[in-house]
Amino acid sequence: MRRSIATVCLSGTLADKLDAAAAAGFDGVEIFENDLIASAWSPAEIRARCADLGLAIDLYQPFRDFEGVPQDLLAANLRRAERKFDVMQELGARTLLVCSSVAAQAVDDDALAAEQLRVLAERAERRGLRIAYEALAWGRHVSTWGHSWEIVRRADHPALGLCLDSFHILSRESRPSGIDLVPAEKLFFLQLADAHRLDMGVLSWSRHHRLFPGQGSFDLPGLLGQILAAGYRGPLSLEVFNDVFRQADPRQTAVAAMRSLLALQESAGQLDVPSAPVPSGFGYVELSVTEASRATVAGTLAALGFVRSGEHRSRPVELWQQGEARVLLAGRSQGRGAERCDGDTISALAFESADPQRSLRRAAALLAAPAVSEGGCGETGEAAGKAAALTAPDRTAILIHRPFGEPGCWSRAFKQAEGAGPTAASDGRLTGIDQVTLTQPFDRFEEAALVYRALGLSLSEEAEYPAPFGLIRSRTATDPAQRVRVTLIGTLERRGEWSPGVPEPQHVTFTASDVFAAARAARDHGAPLLPIPHNYYADLDARLGLEPELLDRLQEFDVLYDRDEGGEVYHFFTGLLGSRIFFEVVQRVGAYRGAGVADTPVRMAAHRRLRQQHSLLRG
Amino acid sequence: MRRSIATVCLSGTLADKLDAAAAAGFDGVEIFENDLIASAWSPAEIRARCADLGLAIDLYQPFRDFEGVPQDLLAANLRRAERKFDVMQELGARTLLVCSSVAAQAVDDDALAAEQLRVLAERAERRGLRIAYEALAWGRHVSTWGHSWEIVRRADHPALGLCLDSFHILSRESRPSGIDLVPAEKLFFLQLADAHRLDMGVLSWSRHHRLFPGQGSFDLPGLLGQILAAGYRGPLSLEVFNDVFRQADPRQTAVAAMRSLLALQESAGQLDVPSAPVPSGFGYVELSVTEASRATVAGTLAALGFVRSGEHRSRPVELWQQGEARVLLAGRSQGRGAERCDGDTISALAFESADPQRSLRRAAALLAAPAVSEGGCGETGEAAGKAAALTAPDRTAILIHRPFGEPGCWSRAFKQAEGAGPTAASDGRLTGIDQVTLTQPFDRFEEAALVYRALGLSLSEEAEYPAPFGLIRSRTATDPAQRVRVTLIGTLERRGEWSPGVPEPQHVTFTASDVFAAARAARDHGAPLLPIPHNYYADLDARLGLEPELLDRLQEFDVLYDRDEGGEVYHFFTGLLGSRIFFEVVQRVGAYRGAGVADTPVRMAAHRRLRQQHSLLRG
Incomplete structure (x- = not known):
């Protein structure tokens, strides 16, 4: 399976991050929008640089506060999305991460959210793009993977699927059930992060204290097993917000990230590593x-x-x-x-x-x-x-x-x-x-x-x-x-x-x-x-x-x-x-x-x- | 009013801390037990050093998990207390902080807690000592100042009073009422700490992120006003657990602490500082x-x-x-x-x-x-x-x-x-x-x-x-x-x-x-x-x-x-x-x-x- 890393995991400018990800052997990256905005490279130049480094651009993220808005805001949101589609096409990134709305104006209406996401997916499809919808653990109305799946199912559009994020799932329930029943073609993307169990609000916990797999105490092998059982074959992508990694040498962090991902793959039976006796x-x-x-x-x-x-x-x-x-x-x-x-x-x-x-x-x-x-x-x-x-x-x-x-x-x-x-x-x-x-x-x-x-x-x-x-x-x-x-x-x-x-x-x-x-x-x-x-x-x-x-x-x-x-x-x-x-x-x-x-x-x-x-x- | 600081606010060994507190002009200290235990000075030597530095020892702290225990544990707890009374007499510290039990064996029984605290107070009184009882915000059964006051009132012993800690109070309720009605002679000690409002469990918040008055967002002038209205005239003592201050130069931290305390005293009308125009x-x-x-x-x-x-x-x-x-x-x-x-x-x-x-x-x-x-x-x-x-x-x-x-x-x-x-x-x-x-x-x-x-x-x-x-x-x-x-x-x-x-x-x-x-x-x-x-x-x-x-x-x-x-x-x-x-x-x-x-x-x-x-x- 392909291994990816979100640029937000690493310290530095976009150029530093891409170099580090490539040097550590990743196959692809998620490009975090703020990294692109601060870059002097045009999206086409970023695409070329990634190609030179052997990195695919597996995801562009995040697109926020889109769904479940009053109808008069929809036009502005669609206009905003079209501009981001422009960027993605220039980048050569096919999948856009849309995370569940946190804005005060978001409405608690699954039918409305599904309908609006369907409109977005139609527009994406016309461009050859697709939408991966993710429930933030602190989403205003949609905060569980199950709820996001309910909305995606309801919208029923081939260019709309789920982005699953292990942190948002496991921070709320340590043993989610039913993920293995989601049709594989609806699992668009998988983001992996670990964490220690901390007694704090999930937003601060997520933004400051995520860890790479195996560094914390989440049951990532278990979750990954379920998602693979569902048939997911997309990239295994790391998305870790961590105060220390944000300041550390990105070259070291990227190697540590890869080490974590390899160990996780082995735990989940996805990587053939020689077994060996434990030191005695x-x-x-x-x-x-x-x-x-x-x-x-x-x-x-x-x-x-x-x-x-x-x-x-x-x-x-x-x-x-x-x-x-x-x-x-x-x-x-x-x-x-x-x-x-x-x-x-x-x-x-x-x-x-x-x-x-x-x-x-x-x-x-x-x-x-x-x-x-x-x-x-x-x-x-x-x-x-x-x-x-x-x-x-x-x-x-x-x-x-x-x-x-x-x-x-x-x-x-x-x-x-x-x-x-x-x-x-x-x-x-x-x-x-x-x-x-x-x-x-x-x-x-x-x-x-x-x-x-x-x-x-x-x-x-x-x-x-x-x-x-x-x-x-x-x-x-x-x-x-x-x-x-x-x-x-x-x-x-x-x-x-x-x-x-x-x-x-x-x-x-x-x-x-x-x-x-x-x-x-x-x-x-x-x-x-x-x-x-x-x-x-x-x-x-x-x-x-x-x-x-x-x-x-x-x-x-x-x-x-x-x-x-x-x-x-x-x-x-x-x-x-x-x-x-x-x-x-x-x-x-x-x-x-x-x-x-x-x-x-x-x-x-x-x-x-x-x-x-x-x-x-x-x- | 006298100004004190808990040694736990400062980095270093006990010797570093006492030097820093004295240099910043504090009148007294709370001695945190772990600082004393790690010190090569005997309690009598610590007493002499404090006297040389012009510091009173206003509190010895903390004594944990004393009250509300099954009767068979009481004897061991009293024995433990007597040994600490020995230390206090050698130190010349009159007041012992007893914080509400957190242990699993603690019983939810106010009458029992009051009775046991009364026994402890009797023993303290025989030595010329007194007990200041404090509700930890995460105490097992007693976690509010009001509840601790109820138990102290019930125990009704002159050597038993309250220790109020602004963090434990204001982390739970931003405008406590009734503190001004507690009889002054029952207010034994006041610990002051500020904090930003953080979305996390109160235990981690208290142990890592306390701040000196004015550095956070608690209404300390308001609380202090209430406590002074009740007639409290004991020391104003800072007790701040903070990850950064624990590592910083204690001489700088002590000066910053004093600056905070002076500003608080001025806000509460307890310090006469020249007024001056705001820079224009x-x-x-x-x-x-x-x-x-x-x-x-x-x-x-x-x-x-x-x-x-x-x-x-x-x-x-x-x-x-x-x-x-x-x-x-x-x-x-x-x-x-x-x-x-x-x-x-x-x-x-x-x-x-x-x-x-x-x-x-x-x-x-x-x-x-x-x-x-x-x-x-x-x-x-x-x-x-x-x-x-x-x-x-x-x-x-x-x-x-x-x-x-x-x-x-x-x-x-x-x-x-x-x-x-x-x-x-x-x-x-x-x-x-x-x-x-x-x-x-x-x-x-x-x-x-x-x-x-x-x-x-x-x-x-x-x-x-x-x-x-x-x-x-x-x-x-x-x-x-x-x-x-x-x-x-x-x-x-x-x-x-x-x-x-x-x-x-x-x-x-x-x-x-x-x-x-x-x-x-x-x-x-x-x-x-x-x-x-x-x-x-x-x-x-x-x-x-x-x-x-x-x-x-x-x-x-x-x-x-x-x-x-x-x-x-x-x-x-x-x-x-x-x-x-x-x-x-x-x-x-x-x-x-x-x-x-x-x-x-x-x-x-x-x-x-x-x-x-x-x-x-x-x-």
């Missing part, structure tokens, strides 16, 4: 740090019980291990992409898969890597042998390997480190990697989640919480067994000049089987643990009435605590290791599913204090 | 431009019909005049503040007032200038003689002078320019300044409006419209006669890296009595007018069915057109004159009140095209 665990996490930070990071790993077990055979990369937790420590690359990677970074995540090549083929088919790779930061890929890598929107490389220890394992690229104990020398304080938490670029939060979903991980709902320097949102991607967990965080508003928190924090959380033993040993070995204020424990006592002994232990080791219906969580943090990386150690008891998120503001304030103290010491 | 017109607009832009700006002024009529007696500043439009043209200052003023800028607005000193005293009393002046850009003040100036949040200086031509006028600082014709030599194409449009710093859009209101101007509702590079919002400050008009614009989202539009545009709109004559003359004299695309006129024709002759004239002179019920507007633009300044010429016919805002996207796309062409020519 973390192979390793790679840190690329500046020379200034390297000693601190290495020292902290050692204090946490990690052993420097391997050295890369050809590059200055170390392998640190403890239980199933594996960390590669590399210097900041001086090469490709280095200028874009300021300071220390989690440069790569390696996932384990029973069939890495298939996982990568699947991810590539779903555009999980940006169409234009910008390269990662650090020693990515090279450090880890020949595994192909994806680059996530935040520039973290994602590698997929066979499980550790299997034949052909990436670890063959490492030889035993000089002076290091054997790999198994860890005293077992930490047992593995629990999760990795990565700050996303502001404009790309939504799309990042879909990259992880393309790898087979499932996404949590978006959570939101206050923190000292602004509201934070987060979304977690996990496998069913919770062996891989990547938490994407971002701010609700783009940060401005006043942002004294850790800039774009990233952290790795390790699992411990005994959090107190781990904390005690880490402290004894000189790890820079993060001090937690007494007030936190006083509040914990007030809220939860913990045993005094437990409370004392928590406080003694700066361990934070939370519980929910499923279980408990104990966790502690290190201070900042360089510019933005830190570690966390967690012990989960029972089926605790949170991420200790309630403690994040406390952690953030504590990190800020540490840095202020360091500045004072330095200053 | 523009004295002049001052442009400070780089050496590279100066010739372009001067040439364009000349082409528009301005005459270089004066030279400052002691500084390199020119006075350009035409009719009542006066423009000062200065070089970019190399001195104070110059490093913060990148490129060309509208550095000052001069308003005319019958009593400038009184206007300035009034503005200063309402904190219209930032408490810490950052200095303006350009030759401000000095250029214009000795008039004292305010500095708006966008760093534009605002000067207030006696009307032009009156004794002691600022123009005495200028001598007749060499080689210039007499002042009255203009051929009268342009007659005055219609409005000045200024982009506001993202974090300071809300507060900027109140600076202009402090000068006696009235504010329009906020308008919002789509534009090629993102959504734009605008708000206009005018005098009743519409002789002064300042339009503040901003983006709905902070701009990111991809922002190819004019950066932070500023423009001056001049009035013409015959827009076509003005456009023709400007073009004949070589002014760089902005070309408007044909598609715009085709759409105008489709929408409005203009006379072909008029349509041709509009198109010939690149004049844009709009109309509303009141009248018509004709306007044209120049290209960009340097980095971000341009001019507009407008003719209003009848009582057109808009600002031709519908044409903004067309203007923006046209400016971008011009710049792209220039880059091509240069490249």
